[in-house]
Amino acid sequence: xxxxxxxxxxxxxxxxxxxxxxxxxxxxxxxxxxxxxxxxxxxxxxxxxxxxxxxxxxxxxxxxxxxxxxxxxxxxxxxxxxxxxxxxxxxxxxxxxxxxxxxxxxxxxxxx
Amino acid sequence: xxxxxxxxxxxxxxxxxxxxxxxxxxxxxxxxxxxxxxxxxxxxxxxxxxxxxxxxxxxxxxxxxxxxxxxxxxxxxxxxxxxxxxxxxxxxxxxxxxxxxxxxxxxxxxxxxxx
Numbered sequence: 001x002x003x004x005x006x007x008x009x010x011x012x013x014x015x016x017x018x019x020x021x022x023x024x025x026x027x028x029x030x031x032x033x034x035x036x037x038x039x040x041x042x043x044x045x046x047x048x049x050x051x052x053x054x055x056x057x058x059x060x061x062x063x064x065x066x067x068x069x070x071x072x073x074x075x076x077x078x079x080x081x082x083x084x085x086x087x088x089x090x091x092x093x094x095x096x097x098x099x100x101x102x103x104x105x106x107x108x109x110x111x112x
Numbered sequence: 113x114x115x116x117x118x119x120x121x122x123x124x125x126x127x128x129x130x131x132x133x134x135x136x137x138x139x140x141x142x143x144x145x146x147x148x149x150x151x152x153x154x155x156x157x158x159x160x161x162x163x164x165x166x167x168x169x170x171x172x173x174x175x176x177x178x179x180x181x182x183x184x185x186x187x188x189x190x191x192x193x194x195x196x197x198x199x200x201x202x203x204x205x206x207x208x209x210x211x212x213x214x215x216x217x218x219x220x221x222x223x224x225x226x227x
Contacts, residue, residue, distance in 0.1 A: 032214070036218075043116070043218030046217075049214070089155075095214075096212055098160040098167065099170075099171070100147075101157075102155050104152075105154050
């Protein structure tokens with residue numbers, strides 16, 4: 001059973017536009033929700049993360065929105081740039097756990 | 113080192129061969145994780161070490177998979193009698209935090225191809 005569902009599978013956005021990636025999770029025990037960015041040939045790198053005590057977290061052009069009741073969270077990339085072109089993974093875990101459950105990834109292409 | 117280092121970068125094995133994948137975590141990081149990433153998929157958890165102790169191996173897909181971290185630093189993931197379904201990128205991650213999941217640093221992975 002997929003613990004974390006991610007959509008869309010791929011996304012094409014014009015430079016300067018907003019990229020939005022959505023995730024939904026099943027396990028209500030999860031209380032840590034990071035987003036990872038992965039470039040080809042590289043390992044995932046932590047981009048931004050949120051815990052359920054807040055509904056939104058912003059770091060620069062990246063914002064996580066979190067809806068606890070719906071068990072959903074999303075990543076918004078404002079003013080998208082060609083350098084943002086990468087695969088993005090959402091994940092969920094218990095804050096004190098040792099396993100991340102990753103989504104299937106979203107391939108983002110930002111067109112100049 | 114500056115980051116998590118994995119070797120080899122690529123490994124081609126014939127079906128039935130044994131392989132060993134190495135991970136050098138960031139110096140001083142007590143927590144070490146192995147993940148398997150199939151083509152076009154997200155990483156899937158294999159196993160977790162805290163120092164030399166393997167605290168969770170629930171993600172290892174079969175008894176052909178074995179991991180160790182004997183001195184609490186370098187770790188080796190060994191796959192015996194490789195099968196085609198073992199073809200994937202194997203990612204190692206480390207963390208300085210032993211209590212929480214925060215801030216995992218991933219290596220670039222070892223891409224294993226089993227022919």
